[in-house]
Amino acid sequence: MSLQSQINEEIKNAMRAKDTIALESLRAVKSAILLALTEGGANDELAQEDEIKLLQRLVKQRKDSAAIYVQQGRQDLAEPELLQSAVIEKFLPKQLSENEVEVVVAQIIADNGFSGMASMGQLMGIASKQLGGSADGKTISTIVKKLLA
Structure with missing residues (x-):
């Protein structure tokens, strides 16, 4: 439906x-x-x-x-x-917790070898696409900054 x-x-x-x-x-x-x-x-x-x-x-x-x-x-x-x-x-997919998002972002960083804030844009693009609707952009951004710092 x-x-x-x-x-x-x-x-x-x-x-x-x-x-x-x-x-x-x-x-x-x-x-x-x-x-x-x-x-x-x-x-x-x-x-x-x-x-x-x-x-x-x-x-x-x-x-x-x-x-x-x-x-x-x-x-x-x-x-x-x-x-x-x-x-x-109610119409959105189940939202992931911050810990679950952190695990996914850490895996993306490990798979692609990202390091430093210079790669934040690329990482945000991949993470946003992969998490597609199960986490909001602000949460993803906060976790990306934390892991790249």
């Missing part, structure tokens, strides 16, 4: 349950998918990796917004953002 049809089913379920937070976040995902489809051309569906990137972007936007609201002392606005990010995260 494609992401688009999963989202449509979940929208129906959220409407039946009168879950406004889930409904709002699912509609945002549906909107983002439709925008991506119109940008990409005449394809009927997005590739799985594009779907994952789209979902990760939506989750990151909500978490960033929540962080800003918390800084400004607006917990009432931060809470819905965090709840929406949790709804969207």
